[in-house]
Amino acid sequence: MRESTTCSCEVIHDEIVETVTKKALSAEQYVDLATLFKMFGDPSRVRLLHALSVHEMCVCDLAAYLGITKSAVSHQLKSLRLCNLVKYRKEGQVVFYSLADDHVETLLAIGIEHIEE
Amino acid sequence: MRESTTCSCEVIHDEIVETVTKKALSAEQYVDLATLFKMFGDPSRVRLLHALSVHEMCVCDLAAYLGITKSAVSHQLKSLRLCNLVKYRKEGQVVFYSLADDHVETLLAIGIEHIEE
DNA sequence: CAAATGGTTGAGCATTTGTTCAACTATTTT
DNA sequence: AAAATAGTTGAACAAATGCTCAACCATTTG
Numbered sequence: 001m002r003e004s005t006t007c008s009c010e011v012i013h014d015e016i017v018e019t020v021t022k023k024a025l026s027a028e029q030y031v032d033l034a035t036l037f038k039m040f041g042d043p044s045r046v047r048l049l050h051a052l053s054v055h056e057m058c059v060c061d062l063a064a065y066l067g068i069t070k071s072a073v074s075h076q077l078k079s080l081r082l083c084n085l086v087k088y089r090k091e092g093q094v095v096f097y098s099l100a101d102d103h104v105e106t107l108l109a110i111g112i113e114h115i116e117e
Numbered sequence: 118m119r120e121s122t123t124c125s126c127e128v129i130h131d132e133i134v135e136t137v138t139k140k141a142l143s144a145e146q147y148v149d150l151a152t153l154f155k156m157f158g159d160p161s162r163v164r165l166l167h168a169l170s171v172h173e174m175c176v177c178d179l180a181a182y183l184g185i186t187k188s189a190v191s192h193q194l195k196s197l198r199l200c201n202l203v204k205y206r207k208e209g210q211v212v213f214y215s216l217a218d219d220h221v222e223t224l225l226a227i228g229i230e231h232i233e234e
Numbered sequence: 235c236a237a238a239t240g241g242t243t244g245a246g247c248a249t250t251t252g253t254t255c256a257a258c259t260a261t262t263t264t
Numbered sequence: 265a266a267a268a269t270a271g272t273t274g275a276a277c278a279a280a281t282g283c284t285c286a287a288c289c290a291t292t293t294g
Binding site for chain 1: 128228
Binding site for chain 1: 240251252253254255256260261262
Protein backbone atom coordinates (compact mmCIF):
# COMPACT_ATOMS: atom_id res chain seq x y z
CA MET A 1 0.00 0.00 0.00
CA ARG A 2 1.61 3.25 1.06
CA GLU A 3 5.34 3.02 0.71
CA SER A 4 6.83 6.20 2.07
CA THR A 5 4.25 8.28 3.88
CA THR A 6 6.99 9.61 6.09
CA CYS A 7 9.99 7.96 4.53
CA SER A 8 10.20 4.29 5.36
CA CYS A 9 7.84 1.27 5.55
CA GLU A 10 6.00 -1.02 7.92
CA VAL A 11 7.70 -3.05 10.60
CA ILE A 12 7.41 -6.79 10.10
CA HIS A 13 9.02 -8.11 13.26
CA ASP A 14 8.05 -5.82 16.12
CA GLU A 15 9.88 -7.78 18.79
CA ILE A 16 13.19 -7.62 17.01
CA VAL A 17 12.88 -3.89 16.40
CA GLU A 18 11.97 -3.40 20.03
CA THR A 19 14.94 -5.44 21.25
CA VAL A 20 17.29 -3.49 19.01
CA THR A 21 15.78 -0.16 20.03
CA LYS A 22 16.39 -0.96 23.69
CA LYS A 23 20.09 -1.55 23.07
CA ALA A 24 20.46 1.51 20.85
CA LEU A 25 22.86 4.33 21.59
CA SER A 26 21.80 7.98 21.39
CA ALA A 27 21.58 9.83 18.09
CA GLU A 28 24.51 11.95 19.18
CA GLN A 29 26.65 8.91 19.90
CA TYR A 30 26.03 7.54 16.43
CA VAL A 31 27.01 10.86 14.93
CA ASP A 32 30.19 10.90 17.02
CA LEU A 33 30.97 7.31 16.04
CA ALA A 34 30.48 8.11 12.37
CA THR A 35 32.64 11.21 12.67
CA LEU A 36 35.36 9.16 14.30
CA PHE A 37 35.36 6.39 11.68
CA LYS A 38 35.10 8.93 8.88
CA MET A 39 38.63 9.98 9.81
CA PHE A 40 39.84 6.54 8.72
CA GLY A 41 37.63 6.58 5.64
CA ASP A 42 39.89 8.41 3.23
CA PRO A 43 42.99 6.87 1.62
CA SER A 44 45.40 9.71 2.30
CA ARG A 45 44.09 10.26 5.82
CA VAL A 46 44.32 6.60 6.79
CA ARG A 47 47.77 6.62 5.24
CA LEU A 48 48.62 9.64 7.35
CA LEU A 49 47.41 7.90 10.49
CA HIS A 50 49.32 4.77 9.63
CA ALA A 51 52.47 6.85 9.09
CA LEU A 52 52.07 8.43 12.52
CA SER A 53 51.74 4.97 14.00
CA VAL A 54 55.31 4.41 12.84
CA HIS A 55 56.82 7.73 13.90
CA GLU A 56 55.83 11.27 14.81
CA MET A 57 56.07 13.58 11.80
CA CYS A 58 55.96 17.26 10.95
CA VAL A 59 53.54 18.82 8.48
CA CYS A 60 56.14 19.28 5.74
CA ASP A 61 57.26 15.67 5.86
CA LEU A 62 53.68 14.46 5.85
CA ALA A 63 52.89 16.64 2.84
CA ALA A 64 55.89 15.29 0.93
CA TYR A 65 55.14 11.73 1.99
CA LEU A 66 51.47 11.91 1.04
CA GLY A 67 51.99 13.93 -2.12
CA ILE A 68 49.59 16.70 -1.15
CA THR A 69 50.10 20.31 -0.09
CA LYS A 70 50.98 21.35 3.44
CA SER A 71 47.64 23.11 3.44
CA ALA A 72 45.75 19.90 2.76
CA VAL A 73 47.69 18.11 5.49
CA SER A 74 47.02 20.90 7.93
CA HIS A 75 43.30 20.74 7.20
CA GLN A 76 43.29 16.99 7.76
CA LEU A 77 45.26 17.30 10.97
CA LYS A 78 42.79 19.84 12.27
CA SER A 79 39.94 17.36 11.80
CA LEU A 80 42.01 14.63 13.41
CA ARG A 81 42.75 16.89 16.37
CA LEU A 82 39.05 17.65 16.81
CA CYS A 83 38.41 13.90 17.01
CA ASN A 84 41.20 13.45 19.55
CA LEU A 85 43.09 11.17 17.23
CA VAL A 86 46.36 13.10 17.08
CA LYS A 87 48.34 15.34 19.38
CA TYR A 88 51.31 17.62 18.64
CA ARG A 89 54.37 19.26 20.07
CA LYS A 90 56.04 22.37 18.77
CA GLU A 91 59.78 22.67 18.32
CA GLY A 92 60.66 26.07 16.96
CA GLN A 93 58.66 26.50 13.78
CA VAL A 94 58.21 22.80 13.36
CA VAL A 95 55.09 21.05 14.63
CA PHE A 96 55.43 17.32 15.24
CA TYR A 97 52.24 15.32 15.16
CA SER A 98 51.73 11.91 16.74
CA LEU A 99 48.86 9.59 17.60
CA ALA A 100 46.78 10.62 20.59
CA ASP A 101 46.14 7.17 22.02
CA ASP A 102 46.19 3.42 21.44
CA HIS A 103 42.74 3.29 19.88
CA VAL A 104 44.09 4.47 16.55
CA GLU A 105 46.62 1.69 16.28
CA THR A 106 44.12 -0.88 17.47
CA LEU A 107 41.53 0.22 14.92
CA LEU A 108 44.15 0.18 12.16
CA ALA A 109 45.27 -3.30 13.17
CA ILE A 110 41.74 -4.72 13.10
CA GLY A 111 41.05 -2.98 9.83
CA ILE A 112 44.16 -4.48 8.27
CA GLU A 113 43.17 -7.87 9.60
CA HIS A 114 39.78 -7.53 7.98
CA ILE A 115 40.92 -6.51 4.51
CA GLU A 116 43.49 -9.28 4.44
CA GLU A 117 40.98 -12.08 4.90
CA MET B 118 60.76 29.54 -2.53
CA ARG B 119 58.55 27.39 -4.71
CA GLU B 120 55.63 26.06 -2.78
CA SER B 121 53.81 23.59 -4.94
CA THR B 122 55.71 22.79 -8.09
CA THR B 123 54.11 19.39 -8.19
CA CYS B 124 51.78 19.60 -5.23
CA SER B 125 53.66 19.31 -1.97
CA CYS B 126 56.85 20.66 -0.38
CA GLU B 127 60.36 19.77 0.66
CA VAL B 128 61.16 17.00 3.11
CA ILE B 129 62.75 18.22 6.30
CA HIS B 130 63.53 14.95 8.07
CA ASP B 131 64.66 12.44 5.46
CA GLU B 132 65.31 9.64 7.90
CA ILE B 133 61.84 9.75 9.38
CA VAL B 134 60.19 9.76 5.97
CA GLU B 135 62.39 6.85 4.93
CA THR B 136 61.52 4.86 8.05
CA VAL B 137 57.82 5.47 7.53
CA THR B 138 58.03 4.63 3.84
CA LYS B 139 59.61 1.28 4.66
CA LYS B 140 56.71 0.33 6.91
CA ALA B 141 54.08 1.57 4.49
CA LEU B 142 51.34 -0.63 3.07
CA SER B 143 50.49 -0.65 -0.63
CA ALA B 144 48.33 2.04 -2.21
CA GLU B 145 45.64 -0.57 -2.77
CA GLN B 146 45.65 -1.58 0.86
CA TYR B 147 45.11 2.00 1.97
CA VAL B 148 42.21 2.30 -0.45
CA ASP B 149 40.72 -0.93 0.90
CA LEU B 150 41.20 0.24 4.48
CA ALA B 151 39.54 3.55 3.72
CA THR B 152 36.66 1.79 1.97
CA LEU B 153 36.20 -0.44 4.99
CA PHE B 154 36.19 2.37 7.54
CA LYS B 155 33.98 4.50 5.31
CA MET B 156 31.23 1.97 5.98
CA PHE B 157 31.30 3.01 9.65
CA GLY B 158 31.55 6.68 8.74
CA ASP B 159 27.90 7.53 8.29
CA PRO B 160 25.41 7.88 11.17
CA SER B 161 22.65 5.73 9.74
CA ARG B 162 25.04 3.08 8.47
CA VAL B 163 26.90 2.78 11.77
CA ARG B 164 23.49 2.67 13.44
CA LEU B 165 22.52 -0.12 11.07
CA LEU B 166 25.67 -2.06 11.88
CA HIS B 167 25.14 -1.55 15.59
CA ALA B 168 21.55 -2.81 15.23
CA LEU B 169 22.78 -5.94 13.47
CA SER B 170 25.22 -6.51 16.32
CA VAL B 171 22.15 -6.91 18.54
CA HIS B 172 20.04 -9.09 16.25
CA GLU B 173 19.69 -10.11 12.61
CA MET B 174 17.13 -7.95 10.83
CA CYS B 175 15.22 -7.81 7.55
CA VAL B 176 15.28 -4.84 5.18
CA CYS B 177 11.80 -3.63 6.12
CA ASP B 178 12.54 -3.57 9.82
CA LEU B 179 15.83 -1.82 9.22
CA ALA B 180 14.11 0.81 7.08
CA ALA B 181 11.49 1.45 9.76
CA TYR B 182 14.10 1.46 12.51
CA LEU B 183 16.41 3.84 10.70
CA GLY B 184 13.68 6.07 9.31
CA ILE B 185 14.80 5.77 5.70
CA THR B 186 13.33 3.97 2.69
CA LYS B 187 13.84 0.28 2.00
CA SER B 188 15.64 1.41 -1.11
CA ALA B 189 18.17 3.38 0.88
CA VAL B 190 18.72 0.46 3.24
CA SER B 191 19.16 -1.92 0.34
CA HIS B 192 21.76 0.36 -1.22
CA GLN B 193 23.66 0.53 2.06
CA LEU B 194 23.48 -3.22 2.55
CA LYS B 195 24.90 -3.75 -0.90
CA SER B 196 27.96 -1.67 -0.02
CA LEU B 197 28.29 -3.50 3.28
CA ARG B 198 28.10 -6.84 1.48
CA LEU B 199 30.84 -5.78 -0.93
CA CYS B 200 33.04 -5.02 2.07
CA ASN B 201 32.27 -8.38 3.65
CA LEU B 202 30.72 -6.73 6.66
CA VAL B 203 27.29 -8.34 6.48
CA LYS B 204 25.85 -11.63 5.30
CA TYR B 205 22.24 -12.65 4.70
CA ARG B 206 19.84 -15.54 4.61
CA LYS B 207 16.58 -15.65 2.68
CA GLU B 208 13.35 -16.93 4.17
CA GLY B 209 10.55 -16.67 1.64
CA GLN B 210 10.47 -13.09 0.48
CA VAL B 211 12.20 -11.89 3.58
CA VAL B 212 15.97 -11.36 3.63
CA PHE B 213 17.59 -11.37 7.04
CA TYR B 214 20.89 -9.57 7.34
CA SER B 215 23.49 -10.14 10.03
CA LEU B 216 27.11 -9.25 10.71
CA ALA B 217 29.66 -11.17 8.68
CA ASP B 218 32.32 -11.56 11.38
CA ASP B 219 33.61 -10.41 14.74
CA HIS B 220 35.63 -7.53 13.32
CA VAL B 221 32.54 -5.38 13.06
CA GLU B 222 31.65 -5.73 16.71
CA THR B 223 35.24 -5.24 17.76
CA LEU B 224 35.58 -2.07 15.72
CA LEU B 225 32.30 -0.74 17.10
CA ALA B 226 33.40 -1.50 20.65
CA ILE B 227 36.70 0.33 20.27
CA GLY B 228 34.98 3.23 18.56
CA ILE B 229 32.49 3.52 21.41
CA GLU B 230 35.34 3.37 23.89
CA HIS B 231 37.07 6.21 22.09
CA ILE B 232 34.13 8.61 21.89
CA GLU B 233 33.31 8.06 25.54
CA GLU B 234 36.66 9.25 26.81
C1' DC C 235 -2.33 -16.57 -13.08
C1' DA C 236 -3.12 -12.14 -10.83
C1' DA C 237 -2.37 -9.37 -6.84
C1' DA C 238 0.36 -8.25 -3.08
C1' DT C 239 4.54 -7.79 -0.69
C1' DG C 240 9.77 -7.81 0.30
C1' DG C 241 13.76 -6.51 -1.86
C1' DT C 242 16.94 -4.66 -5.59
C1' DT C 243 18.54 -1.44 -9.08
C1' DG C 244 19.65 2.84 -11.73
C1' DA C 245 18.95 7.66 -12.42
C1' DG C 246 18.88 12.09 -10.47
C1' DC C 247 19.72 15.46 -6.94
C1' DA C 248 21.28 17.96 -2.87
C1' DT C 249 24.86 17.73 0.46
C1' DT C 250 29.34 16.68 1.99
C1' DT C 251 34.13 16.20 1.33
C1' DG C 252 39.15 16.63 -0.04
C1' DT C 253 41.92 19.42 -2.37
C1' DT C 254 44.22 23.67 -4.02
C1' DC C 255 45.14 28.56 -3.95
C1' DA C 256 46.04 32.81 -1.74
C1' DA C 257 46.63 35.30 2.23
C1' DC C 258 47.91 35.25 6.73
C1' DT C 259 50.61 34.20 11.52
C1' DA C 260 54.70 32.65 14.00
C1' DT C 261 59.32 31.58 14.57
C1' DT C 262 64.04 31.66 13.17
C1' DT C 263 68.06 33.65 10.76
C1' DT C 264 70.81 37.19 8.91
C1' DA D 265 64.13 44.79 11.18
C1' DA D 266 63.82 42.24 6.94
C1' DA D 267 63.74 37.75 4.68
C1' DA D 268 62.85 33.04 4.86
C1' DT D 269 60.39 29.11 6.36
C1' DA D 270 56.75 26.05 8.96
C1' DG D 271 52.18 26.02 9.60
C1' DT D 272 47.16 27.64 9.61
C1' DT D 273 42.93 29.44 7.70
C1' DG D 274 38.98 30.51 4.55
C1' DA D 275 37.10 30.57 -0.01
C1' DA D 276 36.18 28.00 -4.04
C1' DC D 277 35.49 24.00 -6.73
C1' DA D 278 35.36 19.26 -8.54
C1' DA D 279 34.36 14.69 -6.99
C1' DA D 280 32.08 11.54 -4.01
C1' DT D 281 28.18 10.32 -1.18
C1' DG D 282 23.47 9.22 0.70
C1' DC D 283 19.02 9.75 -0.19
C1' DT D 284 14.53 9.40 -2.84
C1' DC D 285 11.78 8.07 -6.71
C1' DA D 286 10.25 4.94 -10.10
C1' DA D 287 10.63 0.77 -12.18
C1' DC D 288 11.76 -3.68 -11.75
C1' DC D 289 12.50 -8.84 -9.90
C1' DA D 290 11.17 -12.67 -6.64
C1' DT D 291 8.25 -15.03 -3.79
C1' DT D 292 3.98 -15.97 -1.67
C1' DT D 293 -1.14 -16.05 -1.49
C1' DG D 294 -5.91 -15.89 -3.22
